[in-house]
Amino acid sequence: MPSPAGVTDLRKSTHAIPDATVARLPIYHRVLTSLLESGVESVSSHELAEVCGVNSAKLRKDLSHLGSYGTRGVGYRVEYLLFQIAREIGYAQDWPVVIVGVGNLGNALAGYAGSADRGFRIVGLIDSDSDLVGQTIAGVEVRDLAELETVIAEHSASIGVIATPASAAQAVCDRLVASGVTSILNFAPSVLTVPQGVDVRKVDLGTELQILAFHQQQRAEGLRTRKTSKRTSPSTALENIS
Amino acid sequence: MPSPAGVTDLRKSTHAIPDATVARLPIYHRVLTSLLESGVESVSSHELAEVCGVNSAKLRKDLSHLGSYGTRGVGYRVEYLLFQIAREIGYAQDWPVVIVGVGNLGNALAGYAGSADRGFRIVGLIDSDSDLVGQTIAGVEVRDLAELETVIAEHSASIGVIATPASAAQAVCDRLVASGVTSILNFAPSVLTVPQGVDVRKVDLGTELQILAFHQQQRAEGLRTRKTSKRTSPSTALENIS
DNA sequence: CAGACTTTGTGCGATCATTCACAAGCGTTC
């Protein structure tokens, strides 16, 4: 995970939800939403775990970090659990997000986070290409790179997305941080340097492919093997729901 | 990280490179490439680690899994180390990749993996939209969804990328697997069910944002704290190189 | 050629994550 803790003593005392758990909460949330829409009122940890593709014990432990929201012998009330997870991950907050770089990737992101109400609101699209500036994408007008600070201040955005070429990433990052952004999602294939207190997550398409390629190669080398990877997933029984 | 092992006894006996290490090799590779282009011939683990944003001990341990490619008292020869990492992750193999779903995201991927020679070759772009079929993107013609099996067979592709809406993801996945694809990169926000032996990696933009939002909320709650997250990164001294 | 200095490679303990296995608790049935 993905990532070195990053919790202080103080935060740990109040909440103390492991990073690994936090990374899975959005999945639970999505699946539960889907269940709710299907009219399912209650699920057991086994059912939910299968659909989410995780071990049921892990799921229960994850949920236990939020509180005791299940009923023994019965399971979890979908609506109630959904509400609790949503509260925990700040779903209802409608976080203002600024996206820098409106190429294909930025476009995809704008459409994704913009349309589906996932608890985010795109408040700014920034690009340096004068042909793009002024256009409206997903209901938001693209503004010039020079206005980055203005846009952030206007909406008090604290989450920024970098979807620029790698060469521009660090400069953009610096300006985001200087403007008060404390959470950054970086799609550029470069390592960002940020001051303490700023949270950076990196998503690198090339890296993901290379990891797959590695496993693929391993598989090719171990020719005479039967089972290679055991990253299996749920079996059947999820067509019933979604 | 991201992910539950997925190594068999047999594979472990031959190589045994931890997943966490594999996930970092592409980063080392990219940084080393950049160093090589800058004319740097040799690096110490400290220098390299700083630029990569990792602990130097961790970097050395990672590299030690590949073999003893450093020289004590000196460091690592950039070119040699680069070659070894490239060999390990199958960089020179030019893996044939098929992308299903040519929306903004698929487009971005095609441009990314297609242009930069990262060890991949886009051999197929598939979409069900008849307006897209026939167009040429990043030098590859978009083919109809019906031809998925044909395209995969033509190029013996074993890596597939799903960039479709969530509703189509599982169906596409099933067809990929049936056609012999054993590594899948899934961008759709849905949990895929695959038979044993198939490797799936998931990249979910919404999830990433929600994880950031969670940390952001934590920070907001712990108002009177000073240090919140300590996910810091390299300091200075990387302008010298890249 | 010896001694000082540098940097790798790694043994070890600490931390974090996963999984097992079971007691505690709830509903249902008789």
Add this chain to the structure above:
DNA sequence: GAACGCTTGTGAATGATCGCACAAAGTCTG
């Protein structure tokens, strides 16, 4: 209302990953 069956919540075991600290092994200097 007591006994049974089911499912949660969690202690404890296992496993993976990380980071320190240091010996081994090389370069450089005089």
